Amino acid sequence: MSSKIKSGLFFGIFTAIVLISEHLVSTNIHTTTEIMGIIVVGILSGTIGGLVFVFLMEKFKSSAFGNNSTKIDLDEDEQIIFQTPANHFKGAEGVGGKLYLTNRCLIFKSHKLNIQNHELSIPLNKIAKIERYKVLSKISNGLKVQTVENTTERFVEKADEWYVHLRSLPETMVA
Structure with a gap:
């Protein structure tokens, strides 16, 4: 099932x-x-x-609406390495959208059916720490990304896969 x-x-x-x-x-x-x-x-x-x-x-x-509203613009030499649907927590809201890993950044782009529509881009060299966590202290599908500026971003969906992809980046990209 x-x-x-x-x-x-x-x-x-x-x-x-x-x-x-x-x-x-x-x-x-x-x-x-x-x-x-x-x-x-x-x-x-x-x-x-x-x-x-x-x-x-x-x-x-x-649907075209769901896919088109989360497309990102890339620089000419930027490539998508991994992508999945995801939720990004902004306060109490789990904002739905898509999470992308490129050879330069970790990017989240929300779809249009959210209250807090936004796009977040974290350069890979600004990621200080990556952790998995339990959402609501029960479900182990959360991913925390801490930046060198000491901000923490929380994502949900396929956290184990994201953890593996982010940890496999060269040491110069992810501290």
Whole structure:
């Protein structure tokens, strides 16, 4: 089972549990049959909703809008080494977009459906430290990039792959 389907199922079941709990607390239902009905409907609707959400997100990412809004301009002698969809944390918001590694910079460009649209470029020779971290202290898919100016940028998505790519750069590029 793909990780996207697992994520959709997890999201759906979590949502169902929250909705079921809220419904049981806010209504005056006492029979086992009524409670079981609410649980079954909640799990089915939450799971279907989670899977539909994942499907729609995949459609968006592969659409012209999703791809074109995150394209970056490169200098003539600059090349993309690695790229993936990613979220960049600006405050509490995980801004969706794409993360690029070029032979010169680490670049994040948000897509247009964010509140905080932006582009971030960190020259490779300004990266002081790279670490993986757990998002919400549970999910190990975060990447922290600390610069020589002592700023920390946090990204989510494929952190293990990013860590390997960034650590494989020549020592003169990443301290």
